[in-house]
Amino acid sequence: MKNFIFIFKSAIEDFSRNKLRTFLTSLGILIGIFAVVVLMALGLGLKKYISDQFETMGKNSLFLVPGRVLSGGSFTGSVSSVSGRFDDRDLQTLKKINNIIGVAPLAFKSTKIKGLLKEDYGDIMFSSETFADIMGLEIDTGRFFDKSDVSKKTKVIVIGSKIATDYYGSIEEAIGKKITIDNVKFTIIGVTKSKGGGGMGGFDYDKYLFAPYTTGFIFNPDKRFFRLSVKVKNENYISQVKEDIKKEFLKRYKDEEFSIVEPTELMSAITSIFSVLNLILVAIAAISLLVGGIGIMNIMYVTVSDRIKEIGIRRALGARKSDISYQFLAESVLLSSIGGLLGLGFAYLGVLLAESFFPAYIDLLTVIIALGVSSAIGITFGVFPARKAANLEPVEVIRYE
């Protein structure tokens, strides 16, 4: 123990005498750890972002989309084609299947929207009362449209919080007001809670408007739907319902004309793609760790040659081969750990900076991996120089001038 303390103490003293050399030697590890940690942090952030997006979709939902989306857990080909859309008949088919507690069709309309303060193009989603539940939308003020709104085709509308502030100044101001969509007047009955999100292909629900799909048939005379969502009683029924839907839909469509997607399935597919991409990037960054390790090995060989006399003296005073070996190993581990710690520190700063425009975070595992890898590099690349030092014959080195 006293031996180890002494070894580390003298290594640190050695480094403080050679600050520049110590810094330059550990620079390779610094850069490597920095790159690896930042990339891992970005990967983790992205993964979390994706799962958050899917989390909001509500549990026990299934999505029906035209065309092929997923096959064997990965993406294939095109997502949808204009021709392959669902209609009211499909909606009725779904309603007849057991253990489905809600169906939400989805039709889009992009058109001119006129509010109190503003007139601009916007997007309306037409769906059923189940939509809010399936998509995980929450109401801030007022209410979401209900079953009777859907059956009576009432001209009511729920708007995103961003729309409320943009077109009316505030959420309170918007409630109960009229909004004109393509010359049809709707009454605002509710404003959704802000969800954030958007970007990277996700919807920013704060900027959407939501109205009953039956009312929407005004703009959608052929009653076509872009997507059908289904809420299943509970998770035990998901696979059964999936089978039933497939059976029913195969009566009308070919197998490749529709897909039934579970959000979790979609999420794992997307996540796995990003994970692979991230892994490749991390692997490339890890090459710089290898280069850094070689740098340390090189310096350690130089150090051994520089200190042949010292090694001889220590051996003459009773140091064993292992004592000499540990001394040099401790130095290389310290060198690479210093690099690792600095790299981690810089990566932390980098992630703090990146956080404002990209999801990124460092978890404990990343820290453990970073420090573990950097000391492992110290050991791996320090072992050969240390062995060289330890195996020097005392008589050779004591004579050395």
Added chain:
Amino acid sequence: MEFRLAISSMIKFTNVSKEYKIDEGYTFFALKKVNLEIKEKEFVSIMGPSGSGKSTLMHLIGLLDRPTNGQIYIANKEISKISDDEISRLRNEFVGFVFQQFNLISKLTVFENVVLPTIYSRRSLDFSPQERTLEILTKFGLKDKINSYPNKLSGGQQQRVAMARALIMKPRLILADEPTGNLDSKTGHEIMMLLEKLNKEEKITIVLVTHEVDIAKYAKRTIKIRDGMIEN
């Protein structure tokens, strides 16, 4: 003579040879079938011109090297039969070295240099390393230098630090390889008197390697070596 035999053997060489392969086919014989015995509490000098093999002899006695042929017994132990770690332990506990070049570690302070051998000891010591270091350095008049680095010291001071380091582990043998070689004659004699005192008062066996006759005089017995052989 009889009284000498009663004292146990410290170092014994039987037919010890040391060869160095210089080139393919050419071998240099540094020591040729050397027989010698040094007993406990003796003060022996080894004399010989340069290239005579006295350094090789010294390295073999100091366990820094192993012979090509023959047996070396240190305290009745045959060293070819013991492991490298065991030899390291003997160097640590049994032998104290004093070199011509002082061989202090330049980046360590005087105190750290002296305490260093205790770091390498694997057994529990019957003294406090710090206290003993301070005690010896005080005795050698170096108390105010304990935090200095060796390059700030005079040659005589450095050699006294080296002697303190040689003594820290309470060795039974001190090997001094031309200890006065880098010192002026006054300082040289001071160092020799110190060695003489250690031999007399602390009963430490001393083996001195030198080529100076008046330095060799401090020893009670002189072994002369020439061309790798002991002269009688």
